[in-house]
Amino acid sequence: MAEKVIYVMYDDEEVLKDGAKVLVSKGIKIAEVFSPFPIHGIDPIIGIKNTRLGIMAFLYGLTGLMLATVGMRYFMVTDWPMNIGGKPNFSYLENMLAFVPVTFEFTVLCAAHGMAITYLLANKTLPGMPAQNPDPRTTDDRFVMEIRLSDNQRLSENEIDALLKDTGFVEIDKKEIN
Amino acid sequence: MQKEAAIREPLILGHKSYHDVTEDVCRPIEDKAPRMWYILFGIALIIALYGIGCIVYLLGTGIGVWGLNKTIGWAWDITNFVWWVGIGHAGTLISAVLLLFRQKWRMAINRSAEAMTIFAVFMAGLFPLIHMGRLWVGYWVLPLPNQFGSLWVNFNSPLLWDVFAISTYLSVSLVFWYIGLIPDFATIRDRAKKPVSKKMYSILSFGWSGRAKNWNRFETVSLVLAGLATPLVFSVHSIVSFDFATSIVPGWHTTIFPPYFVAGAVFSGFAMVQTLLLVMRKAMGLEAYIHTKHVEYMNIVIMVTGSIVGTAYITELFISWYSGVEYEAYAFLNRATGPYWWAYWSMMTCNVISPQLMWIRKLRRSLLFTFFISIVVNIGMWFERYVIIVTSIHRDYLPSAWSMHYPSHIDIGVYIGTIGIFFVFFLLFARYFPVLALNEIKTILKGSGQSYKEAPDYHKHH
Numbered sequence: 001m002a003e004k005v006i007y008v009m010y011d012d013e014e015v016l017k018d019g020a021k022v023l024v025s026k027g028i029k030i031a032e033v034f035s036p037f038p039i040h041g042i043d044p045i046i047g048i049k050n051t052r053l054g055i056m057a058f059l060y061g062l063t064g065l066m067l068a069t070v071g072m073r074y075f076m077v078t079d080w081p082m083n084i085g086g087k088p089n090f091s092y093l094e095n096m097l098a099f100v101p102v103t104f105e106f107t108v109l110c111a112a113h114g115m116a117i118t119y120l121l122a123n124k125t126l127p128g129m130p131a132q133n134p135d136p137r138t139t140d141d142r143f144v145m146e147i148r149l150s151d152n153q154r155l156s157e158n159e160i161d162a163l164l165k166d167t168g169f170v171e172i173d174k175k176e177i178n
Numbered sequence: 179m180q181k182e183a184a185i186r187e188p189l190i191l192g193h194k195s196y197h198d199v200t201e202d203v204c205r206p207i208e209d210k211a212p213r214m215w216y217i218l219f220g221i222a223l224i225i226a227l228y229g230i231g232c233i234v235y236l237l238g239t240g241i242g243v244w245g246l247n248k249t250i251g252w253a254w255d256i257t258n259f260v261w262w263v264g265i266g267h268a269g270t271l272i273s274a275v276l277l278l279f280r281q282k283w284r285m286a287i288n289r290s291a292e293a294m295t296i297f298a299v300f301m302a303g304l305f306p307l308i309h310m311g312r313l314w315v316g317y318w319v320l321p322l323p324n325q326f327g328s329l330w331v332n333f334n335s336p337l338l339w340d341v342f343a344i345s346t347y348l349s350v351s352l353v354f355w356y357i358g359l360i361p362d363f364a365t366i367r368d369r370a371k372k373p374v375s376k377k378m379y380s381i382l383s384f385g386w387s388g389r390a391k392n393w394n395r396f397e398t399v400s401l402v403l404a405g406l407a408t409p410l411v412f413s414v415h416s417i418v419s420f421d422f423a424t425s426i427v428p429g430w431h432t433t434i435f436p437p438y439f440v441a442g443a444v445f446s447g448f449a450m451v452q453t454l455l456l457v458m459r460k461a462m463g464l465e466a467y468i469h470t471k472h473v474e475y476m477n478i479v480i481m482v483t484g485s486i487v488g489t490a491y492i493t494e495l496f497i498s499w500y501s502g503v504e505y506e507a508y509a510f511l512n513r514a515t516g517p518y519w520w521a522y523w524s525m526m527t528c529n530v531i532s533p534q535l536m537w538i539r540k541l542r543r544s545l546l547f548t549f550f551i552s553i554v555v556n557i558g559m560w561f562e563r564y565v566i567i568v569t570s571i572h573r574d575y576l577p578s579a580w581s582m583h584y585p586s587h588i589d590i591g592v593y594i595g596t597i598g599i600f601f602v603f604f605l606l607f608a609r610y611f612p613v614l615a616l617n618e619i620k621t622i623l624k625g626s627g628q629s630y631k632e633a634p635d636y637h638k639h640h
Contacts, residue, residue: 036200079330084332098333109346112349112354
């Protein structure tokens with residue numbers, strides 16, 4: 001179903017932020033903000049929750065730590081204990097110190113790559129994906145606010161337009177999207 | 179927006195707008211390459227091909243083509259390996275450690291320093307691989323189920339720790355670098371006019387759209403990756419130093435090695451960053467972003483780490499005498515006064531004396547002097563590894579086995595060749611990739627741009 005969307009373009013992130021504050025206080029829901037760099041403080045205004053990727057990184061790291069421990073215990077103690085320089089591998093605990101470097105490296109490896117892959121998937125940014133920014137200038141020096149009429153059925157289009165007028169935008173564009 | 183003290187020099191000179199930043203960084207990519215680029219690329223390519231030729235000859239003939247002998251079983255190969263890994267330390271230090279310390283000047287240099295890191299670690303990784311002589315069995319270093327020899331790789335060996343450390347470091351640095359590159363590729367994609375480059379940058383930018391949620395994730399990922407990469411940087415060169423420190427060879431058997439190697443790595447890495455960036459800023463017209471203040475900051479890092487390295491050299495000398503172990507004492511006496519005295523004293527001059535000159539403000543703010551010192555430091559750091567490796571083993575417990583190391587032309591060819599390959603990669607990077615972190619530079623423009631700082635309302639709250 002086609003839906004009407006308003007793209008409001010600003011040339012300064014502070015102006016957009018101040019505008020967003022006013023619009024939200026008037027009860028308008030802002031669907032999205034496109035910007036060439038992170039605008040600090042915009043997330044709580046337009047109602048974006050902080051990402052949980054940090055927790056994921058911790059869990060991936062924990063997985064790496066566990067795999068390295070289980071793996072080295074199996075290789076060096078259970079499967080084929082080697083007597084190296086008169087220091088036999090009888091138990092994991094007694095030889096643990098020698099396993100610290102690899103355990104650390106493998107933990108970092110899993111945490112970093114796990115998080116990076118999750119990040120790309122969550123953002124839906126993968127090789128060959130089409131760009132979805134409404135205007136090519138949003139990766140240069142323009143900041144765009146996306147307002148969907150279906151999100152704001154309480155207000156009419158004209159009412160929204162009237163509110164937008166005072167926010168100091170430089171361009172406004174209306175599109176039908178699917 | 180974060181404000182900073184008025185007396186602090188602005189990080190971005192001139193009257194730049196967001197669009198100017200984009201223009202300045204994208205123009206060298208979009209314009210035709212200057213003639214100088216082709217000349218440099220040609221030279222680097224010839225050297226690289228010569229190096230590859232030497233490597234192919236070495237693999238076909240065996241590592242007997244090196245100047246090694248029974249006494250000196252490790253020489254140029256491992257020296258080059260440690261030298262390249264050391265150089266590879268600056269990039270992640272700049273982008274990760276300085277990110278955690280909120281050092282905003284890193285934003286002008288982190289992208290190219292990270293590129294340098296990745297290419298340097300590539301070159302480093304090449305040496306242990308060709309040292310195997312049989313490159314095609316390189317996968318034997320991985321813990322794979324198999325039916326040859328002692329079944330599993332030895333997890334007690336620092337050489338295996340190195341395999342894990344270097345490969346983790348390389349892949350994590352690559353990911354860190356690329357995640358930062360994605361939004362900047364998107365900028366180039368949205369500006370591209372020619373269909374081929376539009377298509378290429380479209381693929382490289384992974385369809386980045388710059389949504390608020392994307393940026394939220396971006397910042398968290400950068401911060402967490404920096405947190406992970408910070409201990410990683412320190413661990414990598416510590417583990418490289420274990421290759422020596424866990425042996426019982428006098429001169430290698432030293433507990434000071436890990437911190438001393440890490441400081442040396444940062445020292446040489448920053449020197450290489452200076453060498454590359456001083457040329458790049460000029461050639462690509464980026465003087466407004468990488469200026470004297472950035473060079474001065476880096477020179478201070480060189481001075482501090484150089485002093486740590488100098489202290490370590492002197493501590494080593496003192497402990498060799500104070501330990502009362504005559505073999506240990508001889509190893510160090512032999513370094514300074516034996517047949518390799520020239521290598522030892524070149525190392526001392528380049529690494530201990532030259533960074534101390536950076537105490538003089540005029541010198542550390544002089545670009546020409548910095549360029550000269552950066553080359554001196556890299557020569558000195560190569561000698562450091564050569565001194566540690568060769569002079570420690572060339573005179574062992576049996577005087578009848580004492581020997582000298584003379585590099586063969588293959589030794590030299592492989593080493594010079596890796597410098598060529600490195601520059602081929604770096605020049606390609608400078609030509610096709612955004613050499614400044616566009617999205618990060620834009621975030622500090624209002625806080626630290628000259629025209630904004632000089633504006634009368636800068637110190638008023640918005």
